Amino acid sequence: MVDPLLAIEALTKRFGGVVASDAISLALMPGELHAVIGPNGAGKSTMIGQLTGEIGSDHGRIRFGGRDITKLPVYRRSWLGLARSFQITSLFSDFTALDNVALAVQAHSGHSFRFWRAARGEAALREPARTALDRVGLADRADTRVAALSHGECRQLEIAMALATRPRLLLLDEPMAGMGPEDSARLVATLRALKGSLTILLIEHDMDAVFALADRVSVLVFGRIIASGDPAEIRADAAVRQAYLGDGEGWEHG
C-alpha cells in the first residue's frame, strides 16, 4: 500500500460566521490527477489558499509527503515541492518568458544572496528554464516579454514556472479559465503529457477538460466534499447533479 502524497484531514476555515472550508478531507496518491469541481463560491479558492499557505486553517491537518505542513509559510511549502499556478495570471510582465521561468528555477537552487554574477548568464538557471518552456510548447517564445504574450501563452507559462520548481505536487487553479477552445485543447494536451510523472490537483470549471483528464474527481459544495470517485461515478451521482442543477449550472454548460 502506497502512502498518499497529499493527505488533507478535516481542514476547516471560517471567515467570521461563514464556514468557507468545512472539514475537507482528501487524499492524493502519487502520480494521480485529482480534479476538484464545484459551483462558484463553493470554497475552491479558500482550499487552494490553505494548501499553499496563504490562508491559515482553523482546524485540521495537511500532510505532504508524510510531513505535517499545516503551519509552514508559503515559500517553505514551495521548497518541499508544492507548486501552484494562479487563477488570475500573475506573471512578472517586465521580464521575458525565459526570465520568469529562470526565476522559478532560481527559487529552488539555493539561496539568492548572490550579488555579483549576472543571473541572465547563468546556464544553471537558463537551461532548466528552457527545458520547462519546451515541455509546455513555449520554447520559441522564450525571449518575448510577458506583456506581449497572449492569454493562452501566459497560462502555459504559468505551468512552465510551476514545473521549473521541480514540484512533486502541482496545484492548478482553474488553468482553463477565460480560454478559447483552441488554447484549451492545447493545455489539455500539455497536462495529459505531464500526467503520471507528477501528482496534480486540478481545480477547474471546464467539465470537458476535467472528465478528459482526471483519475478521480471530488465535488466541493459550500465548503464540503459531497462526493468523491472516478469520473463515471461522479457523473452518475444524484447528489452532485442536484447540487449543480440547483445552482443552474448543468454539466452540459460547464
Place this chain on the structure above:
Amino acid sequence: MKHLLECWRGSGLNPRRAVNAVVLAGLALMPVYAALTGDAFLMTLLTRVVILALAALSLNLIMGFGGMVSFGHAAYLGIGGYAVGILAKEGIGSGFVQWPVAIGASAVYALAVGALSLRTRGVYFIMITLAFAQMIYYVAIGLDRYGGDDGLTIYRRSQFGGFVDLDNKVLFYYLCLALLLAGIYLVWRLVNSRFGFVIRGARSNERRMRAIGFPTFRYKLVCFVIAGAMCGLAGALLANHTNFISPAMMHWTRSGDLMIMAVLGGMQAMFGPLIGAMTFLLLEEQLSRVTEYPNLVLGPLLLFVAIYVNGGIDGLLGGGRRG
C-alpha cells in the same frame, strides 16, 4: 572602467547614451574648467551634486528596483554625517574610523527600520519610514553636546593618514565622483544578479515570488540595509563637504528632495539618479539667480512632471523599458 562603459552601453537607446556621455565627460572635465575660469562656486556645487547623486542612487536601489517607497532616506545622510561630526568632536579624526562607523551605523539603523517597516504595505510603508526619519531628526535636535538645533561645525575633515587630503578640493571632488561611479557600477551588478532578480520580482509581484519559493522579506531587508549603508557613506561625504552637520540635513523635506532626484532622472535607468540630482540642483541654482522666488517655478514644474511625465528624464529620452 570597461564594465562601466558596458553598463552604460547596455542600458538602451541613443539619445540617452549621448546624454550620459555628455554628463560623464562634463563631470570629469569640470575641475579643469573651474581652474581655468577660477569658478570655485561651480566646483562646490558639483561636488554637492555628485554626493547627493550617490544618496539618490542608494534610494533608487530600493525604490526604483525594489519598489520600496522609502520616505525617510535623509536619515542616513544625517546618521553618516553625525558619525563623522561626533567622532571629530570627540577627537577621533581618522577617516578610517569615521567612514566605516558612518556606514555601519546607517546599516544598523536601516536594519531596525527595515525589520519593522517592511511588514507594512503601500502608504503605510511610506508613512512609517517617514516617521522613523522624523524621530532621528528630533534625536539630533536633542543632542545638546553636538549643537542641538544649531548644528555643529567640523573643524577638520576626515584624515586619511597622508593617502588622500580631503582639504584639496579637486581631490575631494574626484574622490566623490569615483565613489559615485563605483556605486553605479555596484548597483548595476546588484540588480542584474540573482539577488537583484529577487528584488525586482518582489517589486513586480511579491505574492507570486513567495509562491514560487522566495522568502521575500529577508531579501528586501538586505536590500534596504545595503541602500542605507550606501547613503550613510554619502552622509559622511556631505559632512566633509560642508564642514558642518545639523538636524536640518535630515528634515523630511530633504528626504523629499532625494525622492525627487530619483524620480526625476528615471528610476529604471542606472544613471537616472545622477541626471536627476544634477537637473534638480542646477535648476534650483539657476532659478534662484534669475528670480527671488525660485520655488514658484520649481514647484509647479515638479507637479507637471508628476502628472505628465512617465519614467522621468530617462523616459523623455526614449528609455522606456528594460529587462
Place this chain on the structure above:
Amino acid sequence: MLYFIEQFLNGIQLGMLLFLLAAGLTLIFGIMDLVNLAHGSLYMIGAYFAASFAQLTDSFVLGAILAVLATFAVGIVLEVVAIRRLYARSHLDHVLGTFGLLLFFNELVRLIWGPAGMTLSLPSEMLNAVEILPGLFYPVYRLVIIGVTLAVAGLLYGLVMGTRLGMLIRAGASNREMVGALGVNIKVLYTLIFGLGAALAGFAGLMQAPILTVQIGMGENILIAAFVVVTIGGIGSIRGAFVAALLVGLVDTVGRAFVPDLLRVYLSASASASLGRSLSSMMIYLVMALVLIVRPEGLFPAASK
C-alpha cells in the same frame, strides 16, 4: 496632580488640533488614495488668512470664519486645477507632485505676506486664565480650542454618519468602485471632500496660530505628526483618526512634561534634560511602531478595498 491635569488638558488640546488635520488627510487617503504632502500648506494658509482677515475686520471670530471659507475655496481650486490630475498616478507621483505644491505654497506665502511671519492676537476676554479646579488656572483660549474642536468633530461625525454625503464618503472609503456604480458624480464628490479637508486643515492652523507664530513652513512638522495619527488610526477611518489623535496628543504632551523628570531620578540634571527632550519627542513614533507591529493596518483598518 494639578500639574498633571494641566498637562493632560494640553494633551487633549493638541490631540484635537491633530484630529482636525488628520481627519482631512485620512479621508483624502482613504477615498481618493492620494498621498497629500501639501496638506500642511493648507494649515499654514488658514493661519495666514486668519491673521490678515482679523487685522482687516478687527475681529478674531470674523477673521477666523472668513479664513475657513477662504481655505475651503483654495482647496476647491487646488483640487480642480491640480490634485484631480494626480489620482490616476502612482503614490510616488503623488509625493513628487504635492511636494512641488508645498514648495510653491511656501514661496507664494513669502511673496504675498513677506518672510517675517505674523501674529494673530486674541480678543482680550480669551487672554485670561480661569480657575477650573481649586488652585488650577487654565488659559481660556485653550479651553476654547478644546470646546470648538470637539464641536467640529461632533459636526463631522454627524456629517459622516448621518447625511447622504457622509454615506457616500463612508462607502468611498471602503469601496471606491461602488460609489461610482451608484451613479454619483465622483468628480464633484472628490472635490468636495478635498475642500472639506482643506477647510479643516485651515481651521486647525488658525486655531493654533495665537499660541505659536504664523510663519512659513509652520505646517511641515505638524503634518508628520498628523501622518502618524492617520497611520495609527488606520487609513480612511475617521474614528481611528480621533482615537489616534488623542493618543498622540497625550503621549507627546505628557511625555514632554514628565520624561525628563523621570530621568532625573537616574541621571544628572543636564543629561536628563537633553536625553529627556530626545526621548519625549521620539515617543509618538515609538507608539506608532508599536501599533504597527501589532496591527500593520492601524487600529481601525477601513474595510478592505
